[in-house]
Amino acid sequence: METPPRVLAIAGSDSAGGAGIQADLKTAQALGAHGMSVITAVTAQNSLGVQGAWELPAEAVQAQFRSVMDDIGVQAVKTGMLASAELVRTVAELLDGIDVPVVVDPVGISKHGDTLLATEALDPVRARLLPTATVATPNLDEVEQLTGVKVTDESAMPDAARAMLAFGPRWVLVKGGHLPGAPVDLLTNGTDEHWFRATRHDNRHTHGTGCTLASAIAVHLANGLSVPEAVGAAKSYVTGAIAAGYPLGAGIGPVDHAWQWR
Helix, strand or coil, X not given: CCCCXXXXXXXXXXXCCCCXXXXXXXXXXXXXXXXXXXXXXXXXXXXXXXXXXXXXXXXXXXXXXXXHHHHCCCCEEEECCCECHHHHHHHHHHHCCCCCCEEEXXXXXXXXXXXXECHXXXXXXXXXXXXXXXXXXXXXXXXXXXXXXXXXXXXXXXXXXXXXXXXXCCEEEEECCCCCCCCEEEEECCCCEEEEECCCCCCCCCECXXXXXXXXXXXXXXXXXXXXXXXXXXXXXXXXXXXXXXXXXXXXXXXXXXXXXX
């Protein structure tokens, strides 16, 4: 029997199941990959927000990574919530030199506005983590947090992308979904530009969108697609998941990772 592509997610756990490691594994399953995990933090969260977060020790993160890499191996890696400067440095060291695509989702702030990355971790993200990235996938809040560039309309997105590329990722996907109007994202490596546009769906249940997109990109890279092809395919999957997002609890529900099966 043929083994499916193997994708490793390094991220925090979402107890509500809509984002984080849970979203990463659901995405891998939905797109035909074998998802594996290195958990960096445990959060207590629900549809209303994050009620608590606890980091794992660096040695626990290292041990999980080595257990997977030394026995099973991977064909792509995705990083999400890393929480602290120590964990950012730990993960960056683990990723340095591995010969597979790496998707870095520089998670800093949750959809509800909760801080998921310590202020002192920003410099290690810039100097150590982003240089390991095949593609980085910041949203506009994360772009501003990392670069100081505030994007208020589509015309400022190329400047934001250039500021992110200065930290060393090979490609940057600046996600403009928070801008008014139809969603637009910009993918660039500093030379080539690819604009991705989609229909804005009238659905507030979008929890896990960023995690899902980054994981979907990783799966498609593991399947051998180029970065522009992988981003395009991932965008199509996430747009469908957003359209099918469903209510859960009293707040913002999740995107539907299984929308293609329903």
